[in-house]
Structure formats: C-alpha cells, structure tokens
Amino acid sequence: MRAVVRHEYGTADVLVVDEVPVPRPGRGEVLVRVDAAGLDRGAWHLMAGDPPAVRLALGLRRPRDPGVGSELAGVVVAIGPGDRSGLRIGDVVLGAGLATFAEYAIAKTTALCRRPSDLDAVAAAALPVSAVTAHQAVVDIARVTDGQRVLVIGAAGGVGAYAVQFAASCGAVVTAVSRRDKHAAVRDLGASAVVDRERVDPRDWGVHDVVIDIGGRRPLAQLGRLVARAGALVLVGGEGGRGPLGGTSRQVGAALRSPFLPFRARMFVSTVTTRALAPVVEAVADGRVRPVVDRVVGLGDVASGVSALEAGSLVGKVVVVPDAPTETA
Known part of the structure; x- marks a missing residue:
C-alpha cells in the first residue's frame, strides 16, 4: 500500500x-x-x-x-x-x-x-484529535458556562476553530485572537470579538474568566494578566522553547505554580477515546459545531x-x- x-x-x-x-x-x-x-x-x-x-x-x-x-x-x-x-x-x-x-x-x-x-x-x-482536544479544554477542564468571558488564543487553528465553537455553544462571550486575515472566519465560527495578534498589544486584550492558549509560547506572567481572579487558564500544547521539553516546559511550570496563583492554571494531554468522541459527534449532529x-x-x-x-x-x-x-x- x-x-x-x-x-x-x-x-x-x-x-x-x-x-x-x-x-x-x-x-x-x-x-x-x-x-x-x-x-x-x-x-x-x-x-x-x-x-x-x-x-x-x-x-x-x-x-x-x-x-x-x-x-x-x-x-x-x-x-x-x-x-x-x-x-x-x-x-x-x-x-x-x-x-x-x-x-x-x-x-x-x-x-x-x-x-x-x-x-x-x-x-x-x-x-478526532483537534475537536476532542478543544472539547476537553473548554468543557472538561475550563468548565465554561453561560455568560463567561472566554479568550481563545490561536483561534483559527485546528484546535482553536473548535474551541471558539464549543465556548460559544456554552453561551460564553468569546474573544478570538488571530491574524487579521482570519478575523471574518473566526467571527463566523461564533466569536463575539476578534483581536489582531500582530497589531494589538497583549496588555490590551482585556481580562477574561477563561483564557485558552493553544500552541502558544507567551510567558505565564503575561497570560496571567489576562485572567480574572478565580478564573481559569488552560494551556493546550506549546511551541518553541528550549531544552528537552521544548514548549511543554511552560505547561509544566504552570502546573507547578498553579496552587500559588489567584486563578486555576491547567495543562493537559488530550486522549482520543470512544467516550471522548461521543460528545463531539453529538455536537456536530445537532449543529452546535461544524x-x-x-x-x-x-x-x-x-x-x-x-x-x-x-x-x-x-x-x-x-x-x-x-x-x-x-x-x-
């Protein structure tokens, strides 16, 4: 073959x-x-x-x-x-x-x-991998609820496009961070607001109940300023970085520091199982996610x-x- x-x-x-x-x-x-x-x-x-x-x-x-x-x-x-x-x-x-x-x-x-x-x-x-990862990040880890302010960084990527949709389907007010040429696409996925990641300083991205950073490399201290007190920061993947762990060293650091932060900082490794696929397929079937x-x-x-x-x-x-x-x- x-x-x-x-x-x-x-x-x-x-x-x-x-x-x-x-x-x-x-x-x-x-x-x-x-x-x-x-x-x-x-x-x-x-x-x-x-x-x-x-x-x-x-x-x-x-x-x-x-x-x-x-x-x-x-x-x-x-x-x-x-x-x-x-x-x-x-x-x-x-x-x-x-x-x-x-x-x-x-x-x-x-x-x-x-x-x-x-x-x-x-x-x-x-x-399978991307939508399951997004569902686990938004629903299982962040536990997004109706009316929450959710920031999705990397909103136009494979995982991000689903994270925007799952958050919006939970009733959240979603702000999507992406390149300017992708703003129309992420709005169409359910984002209420969009931010140009290349032109807008991260300090002006606002404060949110949940921040989902997908495949990013921004320092934890910078991301922490975007999270409301008692909110949640979810790190999905990690790119760049040095040493044997590469970008994942940031995730490990977040998990170790989480008990001492005024918000929940979570890293996780997505696992595709029959049970994890079920809510994704259901969301597609009823039109909440495409x-x-x-x-x-x-x-x-x-x-x-x-x-x-x-x-x-x-x-x-x-x-x-x-x-x-x-x-x-």
Whole structure:
C-alpha cells in the first residue's frame, strides 16, 4: 500500500510517499481502510522529533516507526483476535489511529466510534484529535458556562476553530485572537470579538474568566494578566522553547505554580477515546459545531500541508485523502 513516511527527523522535506506492507491488527485493534485523515499539530512533532524528549519514545537518532498521522475516517476491513468491541467488518468509523497518512491504518477499538451516515469522511477526519482536544479544554477542564468571558488564543487553528465553537455553544462571550486575515472566519465560527495578534498589544486584550492558549509560547506572567481572579487558564500544547521539553516546559511550570496563583492554571494531554468522541459527534449532529476544513490534499501533497500548518496560514484543518491527485510537482 502507499503511505507517507519519514526515515529521519526534520522539516516537511523528509516526508515521502512509499510502498509499505499492509499492517495486521493485533488484539484490541482493527485495520481501517483510510478514506480521509486529518493533519494535526502532533504530526508535525512526530515528523520533527520535537521536543527532543519525544525521541525517547520515537527513536533517538531516527524514527523507529516511519509512519505519520493520527486522525482517520474510514471503513473497518479486518479485526484483531479476541475482539469484544462490537465493531464489525464494513463498519464506517472515525477516530485515532497509527500512521494514518496511508491507504490502510491500524486503530485501537477504544479510539474509534461509528460515523453517522450524514457525516462525510473528509469532515469526520477533521474531528478526532483537534475537536476532542478543544472539547476537553473548554468543557472538561475550563468548565465554561453561560455568560463567561472566554479568550481563545490561536483561534483559527485546528484546535482553536473548535474551541471558539464549543465556548460559544456554552453561551460564553468569546474573544478570538488571530491574524487579521482570519478575523471574518473566526467571527463566523461564533466569536463575539476578534483581536489582531500582530497589531494589538497583549496588555490590551482585556481580562477574561477563561483564557485558552493553544500552541502558544507567551510567558505565564503575561497570560496571567489576562485572567480574572478565580478564573481559569488552560494551556493546550506549546511551541518553541528550549531544552528537552521544548514548549511543554511552560505547561509544566504552570502546573507547578498553579496552587500559588489567584486563578486555576491547567495543562493537559488530550486522549482520543470512544467516550471522548461521543460528545463531539453529538455536537456536530445537532449543529452546535461544524468541521472546519481549510484544504484537502493527496498523499503526495502532505508535505505542502505540513508547510502550511507551520506557516500558520490555515483556518481549521488540512485533510489528507489517499486517492486524491497530487498537485505539487
């Protein structure tokens, strides 16, 4: 089968399309024919081996598993031994898998749910990691309620586009921080106000009951000035930074300092499970949230999609469709 792989860490240039064996599902796993796969920030970290600490699990000098990608939508075509999940061959599913930028991918049954018939594969593939992360940040961690003032930093990205929608669906007054050229898009997602991150000083972003910082690198002291007393600061991911932990060192620092701050500072690692997918799929079904897809690319154009992600030029997600034609030379 065809799959996107990398044999070394680096920039998008290390990604190539190669022929690899179709994997076999083990216990608690299924093989999914991938109809579409979402590109999330985690794929970039796997590609780059960044922060350096992740290489302890991935391989110190080069990746042990060359595959890339974690979100998928597709059809179950084989089931591992001793399965008790209730999934059957032919079931149409969405969720998280391994090396999903491929024609076939392995997924744990506990990270999948059945896909509603009115949700197409491309839209479904844009949900699993990003929408689940946003839901957990807004609903489970921040516990956003009606009338609260919520600031979403990084509002136009894969997670941010869903965070704006979930917060607005909770009845919050949402202020979105993004580049100026994305303001119309984030307003359309439910933001009541928008802030130009490049032109407006953070000290003028106001004070909010909840601040959700997605993939940022702003110091905790700066973010703390944006949070109301007894409010909540939720750090989702972290980019840049030095040392083995990279940007995640800021999250660790926030967790350690939280007991001494006048607000709740929380970091968390999102986990895609069947249970976590359920409220996301329900929110899409009843129209509170809609999948946000910036572009669809084939396997041969995954590198260009990653480059667009790095450049911050996207609104929402890149979705990879294995049989889509390659456009880049």
